Amino acid sequence: MTHRDSVETDSLDSFIQAGRPLLWVQTGEEDRLQERLAHWSSVWKTPLWTWDCDHGLGCVGQAIADSQSLGSALRYLQENAEIRLVWLKDAVLFSSPEVARQLRDLYYAWRHTGKVLVLSGQGNQGIAGLQHEMVAWRMPRPDEKSLRDWIHNWAAAQGDWVKQLNLDLMVGTLKGLTRMEADHALHRLAHEAQSGPVNLRILQEEKRRLIENMGTLQYIAEVPKLDHLGGLENLKDWLLKRRELLMTQDPHLKDIAPKGIMLMGVSGCGKSLCIKAISSAWNLPLYRLEMSKIFSGAQGSPEHVFVESCKAMEELAPAVLWIDEIEMGLAATGSTAVDPVLSRIFAFFLTWMQEKPMGLFVAATANRIDLLPAEMIRKGRFDQVFFVDLPSLKEREDIFRIHLSMRGFDPSRFDVEIFADSAQGWNGAEIEQCVVAAVTQARMENRDLELKDLYLARKQIVPISTTMEEQVRHIRNWAYERAVRASAGQD
Ligand SMILES: Nc1ncnc2c1ncn2[C@@H]1O[C@H](COP(=O)(O)OP(=O)(O)OP(=O)(O)O)[C@@H](O)[C@H]1O
Numbered sequence: 001m002t003h004r005d006s007v008e009t010d011s012l013d014s015f016i017q018a019g020r021p022l023l024w025v026q027t028g029e030e031d032r033l034q035e036r037l038a039h040w041s042s043v044w045k046t047p048l049w050t051w052d053c054d055h056g057l058g059c060v061g062q063a064i065a066d067s068q069s070l071g072s073a074l075r076y077l078q079e080n081a082e083i084r085l086v087w088l089k090d091a092v093l094f095s096s097p098e099v100a101r102q103l104r105d106l107y108y109a110w111r112h113t114g115k116v117l118v119l120s121g122q123g124n125q126g127i128a129g130l131q132h133e134m135v136a137w138r139m140p141r142p143d144e145k146s147l148r149d150w151i152h153n154w155a156a157a158q159g160d161w162v163k164q165l166n167l168d169l170m171v172g173t174l175k176g177l178t179r180m181e182a183d184h185a186l187h188r189l190a191h192e193a194q195s196g197p198v199n200l201r202i203l204q205e206e207k208r209r210l211i212e213n214m215g216t217l218q219y220i221a222e223v224p225k226l227d228h229l230g231g232l233e234n235l236k237d238w239l240l241k242r243r244e245l246l247m248t249q250d251p252h253l254k255d256i257a258p259k260g261i262m263l264m265g266v267s268g269c270g271k272s273l274c275i276k277a278i279s280s281a282w283n284l285p286l287y288r289l290e291m292s293k294i295f296s297g298a299q300g301s302p303e304h305v306f307v308e309s310c311k312a313m314e315e316l317a318p319a320v321l322w323i324d325e326i327e328m329g330l331a332a333t334g335s336t337a338v339d340p341v342l343s344r345i346f347a348f349f350l351t352w353m354q355e356k357p358m359g360l361f362v363a364a365t366a367n368r369i370d371l372l373p374a375e376m377i378r379k380g381r382f383d384q385v386f387f388v389d390l391p392s393l394k395e396r397e398d399i400f401r402i403h404l405s406m407r408g409f410d411p412s413r414f415d416v417e418i419f420a421d422s423a424q425g426w427n428g429a430e431i432e433q434c435v436v437a438a439v440t441q442a443r444m445e446n447r448d449l450e451l452k453d454l455y456l457a458r459k460q461i462v463p464i465s466t467t468m469e470e471q472v473r474h475i476r477n478w479a480y481e482r483a484v485r486a487s488a489g490q491d
Pocket residue numbers: 228229230231232266267268269270271272273274367399402427428429430432
């Protein structure tokens with residue numbers, strides 16, 4: 001299937017058009033690069049010459065003998081003045097000083113002649129010593145428009161079975177994959193369709209697998225609805241009012257488009273749940289960046305991995321990026337003042353928050369926000385810092401009702417108000433735990449849930465506001481003056 005990439009390859013086109021003699025393209029998608037170069041070959045009415053270490057140098061209908069060595073191929077290019085457009089694949093292999101010399105000579109010979117030599121490879125290192133001569137460009141993943149066109153072309157070539165699919169939802173699901181990866185995912189979908197009805201779960205699974213290969217990002221496909229979140233009315237109100245603004249593409253509104261929120265507060269009160277609910281309320285895919293993986297060092301230096309993960313997220317927009325336990329690095333390494341790596345990570349993050357594309361919403365959570373540097377929570381980075389406190393009486397009632405209904409029980413059969421009243425100091429997780437323990441007891445005895453099960457389960461729970469009283473008090477005192485309460489009411 002041939003396809004014209006849209007704005008995402010504009011800058012590649014302009015480098016070629018401008019006749020930059022040496023162009024480094026960082027990409028793993030040779031098919032997309034091939035399409036662009038074939039386009040220029042036809043516009044310029046000149047053959048596209050290619051070289052790789054197996055086939056050597058050649059163009060359609062012509063193979064140059066004994067040109068598998070890069071040195072001999074470059075010499076041939078020097079000596080044959082009619083060659084105008086060349087593509088050297090496998091460019092990661094070129095690291096010798098001799099090759100750098102030959103490329104530099106070619107640069108001076110081809111400068112201002114309109115001839116272009118493209119080198120491609122997966123790395124971002126370019127070729128050592130040629131930083132001044134060579135322009136480096138990273139091919140982004142397909143943008144929404146080109147993905148939409150491509151999926152529509154694909155669908156048109158399929159049978160009637162594609163009518164059961166929502167193509168717009170497919171665009172959202174495949175966004176962030178390379179075209180090759182998206183192609184594999186669609187193949188799998190078409191294959192499964194031969195044996196019965198299909199749904200987008202297959203694409204979601206593929207995407208989860210591929211995103212996880214990147215190492216630090218996790219794609220979260222299953223997200224609860226906003227009404228599974230009890231209480232937190234201020235926060236819900238804030239989110240619902242801003243949905244339209246987030247999706248705006250009007251660059252004049254960049255200043256007021258939501259950038260992100262920080263949720264801090266007592267453990268188990270629904271911070272993580274809330275972020276998942278944002279993704280479902282806004283109908284945006286959710287990705288989680290695991291700070292613990294970044295600091296584990298398994299993927300490389302934390303600074304490099306963090307920067308790369310943020311850049312990868314830019315290509316996944318529109319989306320919600322969840323940075324869980326953003327203070328994790330601090331807890332792992334101590335104070336920001338003494339750790340230069342961490343200071344650089346935060347400095348990058350703060351600038352990136354200002355510059356990241358519209359439609360990418362960052363939702364960070366922290367239990368110990370008091371550990372973070374002051375500039376992190378200063379207004380302007382995050383739109384709002386919300387404090388998620390222990391639930392009020394009314395919120396506890398809500399949470400009891402939600403967890404009973406989610407498990408198929410009618411809350412009006414139970415004295416939810418009395419229960420909620422006696423659960424002062426509990427967090428949402430403990431309320432859920434109480435309901436789960438009661439339901440388990442009833443199931444084990446093969447009978448319906450009764451009030452006594454809830455009473456019994458209640459006795460087993462010792463809330464963290466009791467076991468970690470000091471710490472909970474410290475967080476609440478800190479947040480009292482510095483953050484906006486996520487709940488509307490108080491006990
Ligand atoms: N407001 C709430 N409404 C409904 N359920 C809740 C609420 N708060 C907590 N829960 C239940 O408790 C579970 C744990 O909550 P969650 O993981 O969101 O807390 P958290 O604030 O992120 O905690 P931690 O700081 O430990 O990560 C949720 O999956 C949910 O089932």
